[in-house]
Amino acid sequence: MGAFTVRTAGAFTVVATGTPVPGLTASGALPPGVTFADNGDGTGTFAGTPTAVGTYAVTVEASNGETPDATRAVTLVVRPGGxxxxxxxxxxxxxxxxxxxxxxxxxxxxxxxxxxxxxxxxxxxxxxxxxxxxxxxxxxxxxxxxxxxxxxxxxxxxxxxxxxxxxxxxxxxxxxxxxxxxxxxxxxxxxxxxxxxxxxxxxxxxxxxxxxxxxxxxxxxxxxxxxxxxxxxxx
The missing domain is CATH 2.60.120.430 (Galactose-binding lectin)
Known part of the structure; x- marks a missing residue:
C-alpha cells in the first residue's frame, strides 16, 4: 500500500525484477495531483501532491519482451493531515x-x-x-x-x-x-x-x-x- 497525505508532496516506489530490465506502466485512476513515472531501472514511482482524500486502485504492469507480462495490484491511500x-x-x-x-x-x-x-x-x-x-x-x-x-x-x-x-x-x-x-x-x-x-x-x-x-x-x-x-x- 502506498500512503499519501492530502496537500502534501509524497512518493511511493514499486520494484520489478527480470532480464532484460522491465519497463513499467500504471493503469487505473490515480489520485488527483499524483503521476506515475518509469525510472528505467526496474522501478517506478508514484509521486506528487494529492488534492483529494480516498482509496485508489491501480495496476502496475512490467514488460520486458518476455511473456507473460507481470502485473501487480497497488492500492494508494490519501489521508487527511492527521x-x-x-x-x-x-x-x-x-x-x-x-x-x-x-x-x-x-x-x-x-x-x-x-x-x-x-x-x-x-x-x-x-x-x-x-x-x-x-x-x-x-x-x-x-x-x-x-x-x-x-x-x-x-x-x-x-x-x-x-x-x-x-x-x-x-x-x-x-x-x-x-x-x-x-x-x-x-x-x-x-x-x-x-x-x-x-x-x-x-x-x-x-x-x-x-x-x-x-x-x-x-x-x-x-x-x-x-x-x-x-x-x-x-x-
Whole structure:
C-alpha cells in the first residue's frame, strides 16, 4: 500500500525484477495531483501532491519482451493531515499544519474527517492557555454533554493511534473526557482535567476510524482541544 497525505508532496516506489530490465506502466485512476513515472531501472514511482482524500486502485504492469507480462495490484491511500484543532468558529488563531474543526464540521468523504452526523457538539473559547503556541494549547475547544463520535479516514483495515488533548476550562467547572475507539481491538481511556490520553483501533472496510467522546465519571461535560491521528502505516 502506498500512503499519501492530502496537500502534501509524497512518493511511493514499486520494484520489478527480470532480464532484460522491465519497463513499467500504471493503469487505473490515480489520485488527483499524483503521476506515475518509469525510472528505467526496474522501478517506478508514484509521486506528487494529492488534492483529494480516498482509496485508489491501480495496476502496475512490467514488460520486458518476455511473456507473460507481470502485473501487480497497488492500492494508494490519501489521508487527511492527521492534526485536528477544535475551534469555536472560523475566527480563532490557526496553527500551520492543523485542520480546523468547528461544531458544524461534519464528516464527509471529500475531507476525510469531521463529527458524526448525529449528536450535539458545542464550541467555545477561553480554555486554559499554557505557553507553546501550537493548536493543542490555543484555548478553543469542543465540548458536549452526551457521547459524540469523531470520524477520520485512515484506509480500509488500517490501525491508528489517536492522541486526545484536553485542557481545563475554568469557566466550565468539572470536566474530563472518555475516549473510545469503535471496532475490534479498539481501546478506551479516561482523563480528568488537563492532559493527554491515547487510544487506538482499526478502521473497517470503509476506511473510517471512529472515536467517541463522552463524559468521564464525575464530570459535568467532556472537553477536547485537539486530536492527533497517527496511522500504523505512515504516509
Amino acid at each position: 492534526k485536528f484543532d477544535m475551534k469555536a468558529n472560523s475566527i480563532g488563531k490557526q496553527s500551520p499544519g492543523w485542520d480546523r474543526v468547528m461544531p458544524g464540521t461534519r464528516y464527509s468523504a471529500a475531507t476525510g474527517y469531521g463529527w458524526a452526523t448525529t449528536g450535539s457538539v458545542g464550541g467555545s473559547t477561553g480554555g486554559r492557555v499554557p505557553a507553546g503556541g501550537d493548536a493543542r494549547v490555543l484555548g478553543d475547544y469542543a465540548y458536549g454533554l452526551t457521547p459524540v463520535a469523531f470520524k477520520v479516514f485512515v484506509g480500509a483495515g488500517q490501525s491508528a493511534t489517536v492522541t486526545v488533548h484536553t485542557y481545563a476550562a475554568p469557566t466550565q467547572g468539572k470536566q474530563g473526557v472518555r475516549a473510545s475507539v469503535a471496532g475490534p481491538g479498539g481501546t478506551t481511556q479516561t482523563l480528568r482535567g488537563s492532559g493527554t490520553v491515547t487510544v487506538s483501533g482499526t478502521a473497517g472496510a470503509d476506511g473510517v476510524l471512529t472515536v467517541t467522546f463522552s463524559t468521564a465519571p464525575g464530570s459535568s461535560l467532556w472537553i477536547v482541544n485537539a486530536l492527533e491521528v497517527t496511522p500504523t502505516v505512515p504516509a
